[in-house]
Amino acid sequence: MILEYKTLLQYGQAEEIINKSRFIGYAKPVTSEDEALEFIEEIRKKHKDATHNVPAYLIGENNEIQRYSDDGEPSGTAGIPILDMLKKEEIKNSVIVVTRYFGGIKLGTGGLVRAYTKAAKAAVREAKIVDKILYDLFLIRIDYTLYGKVQNEIIGGNYIIKGTTYDDKVNIFVYSKPSDSNLLKSKVTDMTRGTAFIEEKDSVYLTFHNGKLIDN
Template identity: 60%
Template sequence: MEQYKTVHEYGQDEVIIEKSRFIGYSKPIETEEEAREFIDEIKKKHKDATHNVWAYTVGMNMDIQRYSDDGEPSGTAGIPTLEVIKKEDLRNVVVVVTRYFGGIKLGAGGLVRAYTKGAKIGLNASKVIDKVLYTDVRFKIDYTLLGKVQNELINLGYIIKEILYEDMVTIVVYSRSGEVDSLKNKIIDITSSNVEVEEKEDFYLSKYNDEVILD
């Protein structure tokens, strides 16, 4: 998969609805075990809460989808929380919405809206990001070509991760995987084929508001 959506980091936020306190938590995860551990952690933190509703998806195709109403009427809490994840098209994410009852019953429709809101604020606090597949591409050139190649890469908007100065110069570039062939052809062209090209590993980079987050 060349691109998918998830969350960047642990996040939490809260909202008061009809005197009930709803705290939304979310976190990126890789496995179902990690999701369960996070749910248990929040349950322990809020063992005095009225409900700790949760949902998660695992896998690039959302192969695993789980949820729990945790005592709320069936269909009013866990499913709405899961639906927020699915509507956002998020992979590998867990959400927990903690509720402290404030004395006013919300009814089925009110509960659905409240848990939907709780899930959304938790996800927003975690930063919804795009994970984009990149490739580490290395260009080994003569020192005399450095300025020309570097300017071309900057003008084209590629990420220059580092420049290694040895007997020759190696420019380490992060390219979107689908653009690697185009990039290679451009550099081969402007150097008149006086370049050694090496493709390294593929990996995912995070993009938030179209800006790459280099951890």
């Protein structure tokens, strides 16, 4: 698993009018090629009267799946610019479709590249680029008398508390970046003189937008 990557938060849609042609950009996060193809087909059905519906998508940790189509536009003027934009912005696991309704004025090769890129970027802005960062999830089970001390250490460190439950012990669920996990275990073990029960439960990606955690 890679430690961090960028993707889209949500579905996004935006429209640009360029020399009387209408360009509608659609962007969406996806986790598989089937999901990307389903979205592309959905947009094609929605705009079956459009002049062009140009798709591009990137899927996989190392962009193993890369697909695009110019959908009748001159070769290299539509699908590739959208795909290149995704690569330049390092956006993974995402699909974009730009729909064009021709307005009667030809844009030329350079004009088409700029128009499709602009519409794709506008859709991405609406979808919002987020960072997915890998964290280890730990259960730390301690006596009530140690709760305040351990909690303060976690809050003061580079960790995130997912939640806390209470029974005959205090159960703290903590996210740690993999590079900090050994330090977390060592600190809690020392602080509790070896009485803490520490278990790694999972490794998950947390979502951050502009540096702020938006889910856990």
